[in-house]
Amino acid sequence: MVPGSFRSTRGDARRSTSLALLLAGTALLFPAPLSAQTAPTPTTTYGTVAGTGTAPTATATATSATTPAITDPQTTGAVSSDDLTPASNEDYLRQNQREPTIDGLRLRSYNPEYDRAPGVRIGTFTLRPEVSETINHEWRKDGDTKTNRGYLETGIRGTLTSDWSRHQLTVTGEGVLQNNISGEGEEEPRADVDAELRLDLWDETVARLRAGYSFEREDADDPNAISNAKDQSAVNTYRLGAAIERDFGLIRGSVGIDFDRRTYGDVELENGTNLSVKYRNRNTGTLTARVGYELSPALIPFIEGSVGKSLYDLREDPLGFERSYQTYAGRGGIELDLGEKLYGELGIGYETYNFEDGRLGDISGLSVDGRLNWSPQRGTDVLFAISTDLNPSTTPGDAGSIDYNLTNIITHQMRSDLVARLTNNLTLRNYPSDARSSDETTWRTGAGLTYDINRYLALTGDVSYERTTRDRGDTTDITRIGVGLTLRR
Structure with missing residues (x-):
């Protein structure tokens, strides 16, 4: 062999070895940029992995080759590690996907406050006022007598x-003022204000404080109305009340006291004189206790009892009758709460008024009170209500009447605006102790529409x-019949 050729071969080998070492070192020092710039391709190496005795697979090679991407792949063209997974990152973050609708339509959000006036913010209170103005006409027929009037x-x-x-x-609060613009008829102003303060006390205990005021003019059809009056008496009612409620596990109890003060203004007669009826003024106090047992959160039977006393300002009326009386009542019933679809209560019992004057017979009878709210579908609300009232009389020798009131109100949202x-009401008035007074039946029905021009x-x-x-x-x-406008804020 020629010596020169031997040296040349050894030099080439050393240069090849040095170049291989340099490339290997470069790959070891900079693995991330290399793998980030070019997506790795799965490869298979024939042979065995040291220490395992098994041949590596393409999947294993690809997985081991993935490395964190460059910070801004959009500017560098780098491929994120999340892009190499079989599913997107959102699938990992949202494991429990929302169920689609049955018909495949998109869900629409519903906000019941969307069409409602926002109200006026006053400190920590929200005031929602309304003002309405309507023009009305009324036709009245009493036997053979016919009258009509137009009024605002x-x-x-x-x-x-x-x-x-x-x-x-x-x-x-609510107030209504009527002003006749044509014809003849009695104007019927009225007002009502109620306030309730709920105090959330300790351990499932709630206290309620109530106050209220009502004003109305006595109806000419009322049995106590003066027959030859131009304007009937103005009736003022003042109310105060307090109650406390507490849950004892499955047992619920409440006790409350209510005080009413009722006054009657003078009656203006057709001859221009005034007639005082202040002998009808009275104070009434009532104590009520109630206990219920929770069979389930939706079904609570209860029993309730009350006792009260009514004192007139004058011990005797102009005819010498003592009108003050005591009241006793007891009833049992059930509370129902199935959510917004159906809720309310119904109670049945017995109630009596015992007058201090023995010449006046007691007023006693079956007492039925309840209120049921039903919503068969969204936008439709149905109310059923029944109540029993015992009304003392000022007619000579007459103790009073028992009134049963049945009410049905249906409200339907035909469109969003x-x-x-539809309203129906039936009143049955019975005089159990006086055959001279005539029992009455009053039926009222009405229909109306409200079109929201805007909120x-x-x-x-x-x-x-x-x-x-x-x-x-x-x-x-x-x-x-009437038509008008309502302004809200």
């Missing part, structure tokens, strides 16, 4: 609600019919 009715109503983290104060309503302004229309039938044969028919 102005209404003001509103709610004031607190926004506290604990406790709550709610104030509701159009609401229809602040609405157009309203109403029509109603009322018929009163008495056992002695005479009847009274009243028909009303």
Whole structure:
């Protein structure tokens, strides 16, 4: 062999070895940029991995080759490690996917407050006022006598609600003023204000403080009304109440006391003189206790008892009758709460008024009280209500009457801006202790529409019919129709 050629071969070998070592070192020092710039391709190496005795697979080689990507792949063209997984990153973050609708339509969000006026913010309270103005016409028929009148009715109503983290104060008010513009008829103004303060006390204990005021003019059809009056008496009612409620596990109990003060203004007679009826003024206090047992959160039977006393300002009326009386009542019933679809309560019992004057017979009878709210579908609400009232009388020798009131109100949202309503009411008035007084049956029905021009302004229309039938044969028919605007804030 030629010596020169031997040296040349050894030099080439050393240069090849040095070049291989340099490339290997470069790959070891900079693995990330190399793998980030070029997506690795699965390869298979024939042979065995040291220490395992098994041949490596393409999947294993690809997995081991993935490395963190460069910070900004959009500018560098780098491939993120998340892009190499079989599913997107969102699938890993949301394991429990939302169930689709049955018909495959997109879900639409529903906000019941969307079309409601926002109200006025006053500190920690929200005031929602409404002002309405309607023009109405009324036709009235008493036996063979017919009258009619046209009148404007102005209404003001509103709610004031607190926004506290604990406790709550709610104030509701409504006032109506009528002004005749044609024909003849008695104007019927009225007002009502109620406030309730709920105090969230300790350990499932709630206290409620109530106050209220009502004003109305006595109806000419009322049995206690003066027959030859131009304007009937103005009736003022003042209310105070307090109650405390507590849950004892499955047992719920409450006790409350209520005080009412009722006063009557002078009656203006047709000859221009005034007649005082202050002998009808009285104070009434009632104590009520109630105990219920929770069979389930939706079903709670209860028993309730009450006792009360009514004292007139004058011990005797102008005819010498002592009208003060005691009241006793007891009933049992059930509370129902199936959520927004169906909730309410119904109670049945017995109630009696015992007068201090022995010449006046007691007023006693079956007492039925309840209220049931039913929503067969969204936008439709149905109310069924029944109540029993015992009304003392000021007619000579007459103790009073038992009144049963049945009410049904249906409200249906025909469109998002159009609401229809249908109202029916039946009143049965019975005089159990006086055969001279005639029992009465009054039926009222009405229908109306409210069209929301926007969330602040609405157009309203109403029509109603009322018929009163008495056992002695005479009847009274009243028909009303009206249209107006309601401004909200």
